[in-house]
Amino acid sequence: GAVVSQHPSRVICKSGTSVKIECRSLDFQATTMFWYRQFPKQSLMLMATSNEGSKATYEQGVEKDKFLINHASLTLSTLTVTSAHPEDSSFYICSAQDTGVGTEAFFGQGTRLTVV
Amino acid sequence: RKEVEQDPGPFNVPEGATVAFNCTYSNSASQSFFWYRQDCRKEPKLLMSVYSSGNEDGRFTAQLNRASQYISLLIRDSKLSDSATYLCVASSGYALNFGKGTSLLVTP
Numbered sequence: 317g318a319v320v321s322q323h324p325s326r327v328i329c330k331s332g333t334s335v336k337i338e339c340r341s342l343d344f345q346a347t348t349m350f351w352y353r354q355f356p357k358q359s360l361m362l363m364a365t366s367n368e369g370s371k372a373t374y375e376q377g378v379e380k381d382k383f384l385i386n387h388a389s390l391t392l393s394t395l396t397v398t399s400a401h402p403e404d405s406s407f408y409i410c411s412a413q414d415t416g417v418g419t420e421a422f423f424g425q426g427t428r429l430t431v432v
Numbered sequence: 433r434k435e436v437e438q439d440p441g442p443f444n445v446p447e448g449a450t451v452a453f454n455c456t457y458s459n460s461a462s463q464s465f466f467w468y469r470q471d472c473r474k475e476p477k478l479l480m481s482v483y484s485s486g487n488e489d490g491r492f493t494a495q496l497n498r499a500s501q502y503i504s505l506l507i508r509d510s511k512l513s514d515s516a517t518y519l520c521v522a523s524s525g526y527a528l529n530f531g532k533g534t535s536l537l538v539t540p
Contacts, residue, residue, distance in 0.1 A: 359532040409475055423475040
């Protein structure tokens, strides 16, 4: 099946620094990728939809200047958490679908971010 | 109100038991439905899609009731390895809307 690779799997950073998370579709092209965040014992919450070659679409309540998304190619989307704070500590997961609506979404392995 | 609601559990069942999970969705425009399984600190993985006619995959049966906007998952003959969180998912387009997940613990 299609594979989505996410890197890094775990990162610890100091408050105020920025962290970049990469999401790659390894054997298919993804014009659209999704970024989710999951707090402990909570559901995955969609943060933004990453569109290749255009601006990302952010969900209500998600600060676009804090969570920078770049989708420069059909196989790579990046999420940069800028000026990270301890409350940004969470599990961030990307996903992509090989073809259209109703098909299986493949998830990256997730990135556990801890801001100290 | 969340778009997808499920009983968080936990459901503690003995090996071999049958267990059922339920889920409701609020967006009537939803057109695709799934059950995902998520193990602790791992990414979700597709368990099965859910079709209006109902579908079965081995010990797992999923059903969809569009009129009631209700989705279910039945697990028969539970195994220890079934212990995980089961996420109900509805989608009206590309993005997936996840329920909070139902935690299942199968005990010996």
